[in-house]
Amino acid sequence: MATPSSISSAILRNDARARAHPAFWAFVVHRVSGIVLALFLPLHFFTLSQALARPAALDRFLEWTRQPAVKFSEMLLVLALAVHLAGGVRLLFIEFVGWRADWQKTTIALAGAVAVAYALLFALTG
Amino acid sequence: MATRSVRYAAWRFVLQRASAAVLALCVVVHLATIIYAVRHQLTAEAIVARMHASVWWPAFYAIFVIAVAIHAPLGLRAIADEWLGLRGRATDTVLALVALVLLGGGLYAVRSLTA
Amino acid sequence: MISLTESTFPVLIWRGAADGAFRRYEVPRLASQTVLDVVTHVQRHLDASLAYRYACRVGMCGSCAMTVNGKARWTCRTHVDTVAGDRTLEIGPLHHLPIVRDLVVDMAPFFDKWAAAKGEFKPTATRYDDFAKVAPASPARRAIDATIECIGCAVCYASCDVVGWKSDYLGPAALNRAFTLVKDVRDGARAARLRAVAGDSGCQSCHTHQSCTERCPKHLSPTASIASLKRLVATAAVKGTL
Numbered sequence: 001m002a003t004p005s006s007i008s009s010a011i012l013r014n015d016a017r018a019r020a021h022p023a024f025w026a027f028v029v030h031r032v033s034g035i036v037l038a039l040f041l042p043l044h045f046f047t048l049s050q051a052l053a054r055p056a057a058l059d060r061f062l063e064w065t066r067q068p069a070v071k072f073s074e075m076l077l078v079l080a081l082a083v084h085l086a087g088g089v090r091l092l093f094i095e096f097v098g099w100r101a102d103w104q105k106t107t108i109a110l111a112g113a114v115a116v117a118y119a120l121l122f123a124l125t126g
Numbered sequence: 127m128a129t130r131s132v133r134y135a136a137w138r139f140v141l142q143r144a145s146a147a148v149l150a151l152c153v154v155v156h157l158a159t160i161i162y163a164v165r166h167q168l169t170a171e172a173i174v175a176r177m178h179a180s181v182w183w184p185a186f187y188a189i190f191v192i193a194v195a196i197h198a199p200l201g202l203r204a205i206a207d208e209w210l211g212l213r214g215r216a217t218d219t220v221l222a223l224v225a226l227v228l229l230g231g232g233l234y235a236v237r238s239l240t241a
Numbered sequence: 242m243i244s245l246t247e248s249t250f251p252v253l254i255w256r257g258a259a260d261g262a263f264r265r266y267e268v269p270r271l272a273s274q275t276v277l278d279v280v281t282h283v284q285r286h287l288d289a290s291l292a293y294r295y296a297c298r299v300g301m302c303g304s305c306a307m308t309v310n311g312k313a314r315w316t317c318r319t320h321v322d323t324v325a326g327d328r329t330l331e332i333g334p335l336h337h338l339p340i341v342r343d344l345v346v347d348m349a350p351f352f353d354k355w356a357a358a359k360g361e362f363k364p365t366a367t368r369y370d371d372f373a374k375v376a377p378a379s380p381a382r383r384a385i386d387a388t389i390e391c392i393g394c395a396v397c398y399a400s401c402d403v404v405g406w407k408s409d410y411l412g413p414a415a416l417n418r419a420f421t422l423v424k425d426v427r428d429g430a431r432a433a434r435l436r437a438v439a440g441d442s443g444c445q446s447c448h449t450h451q452s453c454t455e456r457c458p459k460h461l462s463p464t465a466s467i468a469s470l471k472r473l474v475a476t477a478a479v480k481g482t483l
Contacts, residue, residue, distance in 0.1 A: 007347045008258035010340045012333060013405045014452075017311025023451035024402075031205065031448075038198045045231035049238040062170060078160070085153045088146050091449060095143070096472060099465040104451065122161060128436040128483045136478035139445040143475065204446070208406035 026108045030087040033080040040077055079119035086111035138200055145197040152190040177239045184240035191232030199225040243325040244270065252279055254291065255333035258340040263331065276316035276324075277305050280332060280344065293344040300458070303394025307344050308333040313399040315458045335399040351395045354411045359437040360418035363430035373427045381424045388421040388466050390459050397453035397463055409442040413453035413463030416444055420466035423473065435470075435477055444470040 050057060064070060090111045128136070163173055177183045199221040206212040206221070243250050250270050253263040266283050277295055284291040295305040300318040307316050310327050313335055324330055338346035366373060375382050397413040398404055404412045411419075419438050422428050438444050444467045453463040477483040 010259035
């Protein structure tokens with residue numbers, strides 16, 4: 001059944017006001033961390049294969065990674081990985097284990113806490 | 127029976143979630159090894175030596191790479207569709223290429239590490 | 242701040258359709274005033290050309306659903322006091338549906354998707370058969386205790402960002418209805434229904450934003466129904482029964 005031509009095709013969309021709740025933020029974090037990881041991975045594979053094949057380049061690479069800016073970026077990547085993992089496990093739980101209405105905010109908080117703890121562990125022991 | 131496109135779509139979903147479950151395990155191991163290596167201040171040579179010590183390392187990282195090659199493009203597919211308005215044959219072809227690049231690049235890195 | 246002491250306050254109401262915009266009106270502030278009261282006042286006393294829908298005005302029919310300060314709500318059940326903390330009262334038509342004019346949207350795409358998700362009961366018994374016996378405490382019946390209460394008001398549909406991003410996404414209400422029927426032991430179209438919700442525009446496109454669950458005026462959780470559909474679709478795909 002097509003929309004009669006007398007009805008406009010104008011459609012209004014949501015803005016930030018409709019999105020101001022935890023589950024939506026959890027989605028944004030999950031998606032953005034996924035994008036970061038997807039962009040980082042080819043670089044990661046390339047760096048690994050190059051650095052290990054050529055020892056001199058390896059030493060220079062390791063020197064470079066000791067800079068604070070690089071260490072900070074590494075921590076962000078570990079955070080992205082941890083947060084994507086925790087959020088993903090939360091989704092797998094909701095979709096395949098089952099739904100508990102009253103656990104929703106708790107699972108988000110838990111996922112976030114675990115991820116941040118992991119990143120901090122990395123940062124502090126580095 | 128469902129049409130082919132519906133069955134493909136359902137299988138994409140199954141593969142996305144299955145690869146996610148595999149990655150959940152791989153990433154936990156990976157994060158643990160990173161923390162271990164950082165804690166014990168292992169040099170790159172030391173890490174590479176340990177990678178050669180057991181056949182389980184290349185096996186583990188190969189499975190890791192295959193799961194990533196399935197999971198990442200499927201995730202990007204949803205983003206391309208919803209946020210970039212890119213969908214259809216051309217987009218799926220590009221994403222299949224991304225999968226191959228990740229698979230090839232990843233397995234090459236694993237071979238460099240463990241061969 | 243919408244004043245609770247001044248005798249009038251400003252309201253922004255969407256006028257027009259494709260070239261529409263919010264227009265400002267000054268409305269009397271009254272005790273226990275609902276947003277529907279505000280809209281009705283404008284139409285009756287300030288601008289008779291304002292188009293809007295309502296019916297029961299007591300929170301049962303869902304006809305008065307509109308966007309209030311960015312969120313989809315039933316205006317008869319939204320007191321101005323509730324939005325008094327915001328700076329203005331902004332009233333617009335439901336999101337994600339074509340605007341007919343002002344606060345009225347075309348509900349046809351919403352119900353078209355309901356049909357596309359096979360949201361229609363398919364009987365298996367005839368008038369000559371005995372009544373179907375569905376045990377109220379059975380797991381299948383308990384699973385749809387809440388989901389059967391949907392009255393198709395489209396608040397969830399308007400709230401869902403995936404609906405906004407993917408024009409062919411079936412949406413929370415249609416999928417909730419499909420799940421309700423999948424769990425109905427009397428229904429005879431289960432296989433076709435699972436196929437209808439298994440594609441790219443079906444349950445797998447839900448990203449668990451839970452905006453639908455947040456905003457449903459009947460406190461349903463389409464997210465939960467869709468999660469169950471995902472399980473059913475995945476199982477059918479793996480078993481080869483899809």
